[in-house]
Amino acid sequence: MKPLSVTEVNRIIKYKLKEIPQFRNVIVIGEITNFNERSRFGHWYFSLKDEGGQLSCNMFMNYQKGVKFEPSNGMKVICSGYIDVYEKGGSYQLYVMSMNTVGAGDDLLALEQLKQRLTEKGIFDISHKKPLPKYPEKVGIVTSSTGAAVEDLKSNISRRWGLSEIVIAPALVQGEKAPADIVKAIARLDEMKGVDVIIVGRGGGANDDLKAFNSEAVAMAVYNCKTPIVSAVGHEVDNTLCDAAADVRVPTPSTAAEIVVPDRNEELRRIDELSSDMSSLLKIRLEAEQNRINRLSALSGRDAFYEKLESSIEALGKALSHSFKNLVSEKEGSLFRLADKLDMLSPLAVLGRGYSISIKNNSVINTVKSVNKNDVIDVIFTDGSIKAVINEVRENE
Numbered sequence: 119m120k121p122l123s124v125t126e127v128n129r130i131i132k133y134k135l136k137e138i139p140q141f142r143n144v145i146v147i148g149e150i151t152n153f154n155e156r157s158r159f160g161h162w163y164f165s166l167k168d169e170g171g172q173l174s175c176n177m178f179m180n181y182q183k184g185v186k187f188e189p190s191n192g193m194k195v196i197c198s199g200y201i202d203v204y205e206k207g208g209s210y211q212l213y214v215m216s217m218n219t220v221g222a223g224d225d226l227l228a229l230e231q232l233k234q235r236l237t238e239k240g241i242f243d244i245s246h247k248k249p250l251p252k253y254p255e256k257v258g259i260v261t262s263s264t265g266a267a268v269e270d271l272k273s274n275i276s277r278r279w280g281l282s283e284i285v286i287a288p289a290l291v292q293g294e295k296a297p298a299d300i301v302k303a304i305a306r307l308d309e310m311k312g313v314d315v316i317i318v319g320r321g322g323g324a325n326d327d328l329k330a331f332n333s334e335a336v337a338m339a340v341y342n343c344k345t346p347i348v349s350a351v352g353h354e355v356d357n358t359l360c361d362a363a364a365d366v367r368v369p370t371p372s373t374a375a376e377i378v379v380p381d382r383n384e385e386l387r388r389i390d391e392l393s394s395d396m397s398s399l400l401k402i403r404l405e406a407e408q409n410r411i412n413r414l415s416a417l418s419g420r421d422a423f424y425e426k427l428e429s430s431i432e433a434l435g436k437a438l439s440h441s442f443k444n445l446v447s448e449k450e451g452s453l454f455r456l457a458d459k460l461d462m463l464s465p466l467a468v469l470g471r472g473y474s475i476s477i478k479n480n481s482v483i484n485t486v487k488s489v490n491k492n493d494v495i496d497v498i499f500t501d502g503s504i505k506a507v508i509n510e511v512r513e514n515e
Contacts, residue, residue: 125205132203135210141201143234146173146212147220150193162189166197166212174211175199185217194220198230232334233359241341242362248346250366250378254314256283257378258307258345260300263288267321267352267371274375281456282379285313291320296330301339308343316343317374318360319350331360340364350374382456389449400442407431474499486513 122130135141148166155162160179165172175197177185189195199215218230236242257275261267263286272284287303290296300318307316318340319331330336331351337359340347349364350371361367368374411428475498476483483489493508 124208128203128205128208131210132205135201135203143198143238144201144212145196145198145230145234147196148173148194150189150191150195153189153191155189162214164189166195174209175214176211177214177217181215187219189217196220196230198234229332232332233362236334236337236359236363241337246341248365250346250348251314252380254282254379256285256310256312256314258285258287258310258313258316260287260289260303260307260316260318261320261371262291265291265321267319267350270321270371271317271350271375274372275379278375278381279379280382283312285310290330292327292330297333297335300330301335304336304339304343304347308345313345315346315348315378317348317350317371317378318364319348319371319374320352321371322352328358331358333359336360337363348374348378386453386456389453393446393449396442396445400438403438404435407435486511 146166148168151165151167151172153162153164160182162177162182164175164177166175167173177197177199196218197212197214197216199213201210202213203210216230240246259268259271261271268286268288272286275282275284285307287307289299289303291300304316304318307313320327328351331349340349340360340363346366347364348366348368349358349361350368350373351358351360352370357367366377368377408431411431414427477496477498478489478493481488483495489495489508489511491508491511495506495508497504497506
């Protein structure tokens with residue numbers, strides 16, 4: 119038998135290891151020992167041990183940013199990565215790509231395995247992210263119909279823009295039935311005609327409250343949705359699978375409203391700036407052409423050639439002025455239409471048509487269930503208000 123060099127032996131072992139599927143994606147639980155972060159390149163070198171042995175590990179610096187804690191000797195962790203051979207040293211080791219503490223036990227291990235599978239399928243790839251529309255006409259919302267998140271989203275969207283129709287697809291956001299409920303709500307809005315963007319999420323909560331947004335079903339529903347999706351699960355520390363699969367992730371429902379619709383005041387200011395800029399540019403252009411005419415006239419007198427040139431430039435100036443006036447008129451028409459729409463949405467306009475608004479404790483009364491007999495309420499009309507006492511409460515049968 120022909121003898122093999124040391125390099126050849128190590129290389130053969132390296133290639134054989136790569137042929138074993140279990141070693142390409144492996145998750146290992148163990149206790150950290152021999153931890154050393156004083157690498158010249160900033161890498162972490164350590165071992166994982168249990169009662170039966172040790173496994174050499176390293177974690178390159180570019181993967182360390184995903185670790186939310188400081189590793190130390192004696193800490194029990196879950197590491198995911200791949201097994202490979204370091205040829206020069208003739209040793210195999212675990213190349214760690216992610217690390218978590220073992221606090222959550224089997225749940226955390228299952229989540230890490232699911233996250234790894236979805237990552238391999240490309241569910242979280244940036245190439246799949248869809249851009250959000252700038253002026254959505256219809257905004258879909260998937261969240262609990264009774265939580266604070268839905269009211270926060272509705273009020274902020276209406277306050278910022280006021281021209282987008284809001285469609286609520288209510289869904290459970292925690293509990294065993296929540297993932298299926300969220301998936302159905304997303305599909306319902308995705309199939310609805312005219313929905314330009316979907317916000318899915320909930321208010322803040324503990325890790326257990328967010329389990330629905332870490333389910334494979336929800337992550338796949340978000341990934342497969344044809345309509346752009348914003349994930350607004352109310353937490354800022356850790357990302358859920360829903361966050362990673364969505365086209366855009368924001369920390370709170372309030373932030374979702376800010377990025378989904380524009381600020382109408384900012385848009386009106388921008389139109390004013392554009393009108394002013396166009397007026398200035400037109401004035402500069404006309405002055406430049408007039409100066410050119412004056413220079414040519416001074417050199418050669420006002421003969422037929424220059425008179426014809428002057429006439430052409432004057433016609434150009436009139437055409438530019440006419441185009442500018444038409445553009446300004448068009449923009450003014452858009453502003454007036456926008457103002458009319460906003461006026462129609464105004465509560466004062468509703469009052470002017472003979473309706474009134476009832477208020478209890480500074481909150482609008484929108485259901486008889488929120489008042490009781492002998493409660494004192496304020497009733498607001500278009501020309502004033504009255505204070506009234508509830509004598510009887512009758513609910514529709």
